[in-house]
Amino acid sequence: KKSIGKATAKESSLNSSSSVGSTEVSMKTTTTNVLPCIEYNLKEPEYVISNSISNALNLFNSEKFSDVIVEVNKKEYLGHKTCLSERSAFFRDVIATHPTLQNYKIKVSVDLKGLPFLPFLKYMYTGNLPPNFLTYSNHCEVLSVSECFGLTDLVKKVLESMKTHWKLVFNPNHMARPTKEYTFEFLDRVLLVMGDSVSEVDKFDLVCRFLKKKK
Numbered sequence: 568k569k570s571i572g573k574a575t576a577k578e579s580s581l582n583s584s585s586s587v588g589s590t591e592v593s594m595k596t597t598t599t600n601v602l603p604c605i606e607y608n609l610k611e612p613e614y615v616i617s618n619s620i621s622n623a624l625n626l627f628n629s630e631k632f633s634d635v636i637v638e639v640n641k642k643e644y645l646g647h648k649t650c651l652s653e654r655s656a657f658f659r660d661v662i663a664t665h666p667t668l669q670n671y672k673i674k675v676s677v678d679l680k681g682l683p684f685l686p687f688l689k690y691m692y693t694g695n696l697p698p699n700f701l702t703y704s705n706h707c708e709v710l711s712v713s714e715c716f717g718l719t720d721l722v723k724k725v726l727e728s729m730k731t732h733w734k735l736v737f738n739p740n741h742m743a744r745p746t747k748e749y750t751f752e753f754l755d756r757v758l759l760v761m762g763d764s765v766s767e768v769d770k771f772d773l774v775c776r777f778l779k780k781k782k
Contacts, residue, residue, distance in 0.1 A: 661673055682708050687713070694720070696721070701728070710729070713725060
């Protein structure tokens with residue numbers, strides 16, 4: 568029998584308590600005539616979000632405890648494997664592929680769509696973009712870069728914002744790049760993002776405006 572969450576434990580003459588991270592774990596074991604039974608009493612740790620973000624910001628692009636250099640389009644940034652792996656599926660996979668290497672450089676060539684990389688690096692550390700970085704005119708670019716680095720939570724946020732503010736985000740007059748640079752695959756993606764939240768009439772209107780600007 569094994570209980571998860573709040574439980575008490577019994578088996579042999581061993582009584583012990585330990586701490587895993589900030590989580591307190593008490594364990595007691597006893598021997599029964601049937602099967603050994605080990606139960607754990609887990610106490611939920613208290614997380615202070617503000618302190619976590621503050622600590623991450625102290626490490627952001629800092630030499631302190633840096634164990635990896637990230638080079639993006641020939642520009643170098645000081646990184647920390649734990650922080651990079653937290654929110655970026657791309658870096659998590661790369662770092663997991665080389666578990667024995669201690670200090671090394673990861674070179675990345677990527678189309679940043681005219682955006683700086685530093686705000687995305689900051690997001691990997693704190694879970695937040697710099698204030699006013701995401702604008703109606705650059706949603707598409709931020710989405711593209713976020714997908715490249717596997718920033719799953721940021722992708723969800725941008726897509727949700729696209730649904731809510733689609734008239735501004737997909738206004739050809741306000742988009743960061745000339746409409747002719749956006750492909751028809753991009754338009755398909757736009758319509759998919761809108762889903763049922765936008766009427767067919769509005770979708771048709773968007774397609775007409777998009778095609779008109781493509782000429």
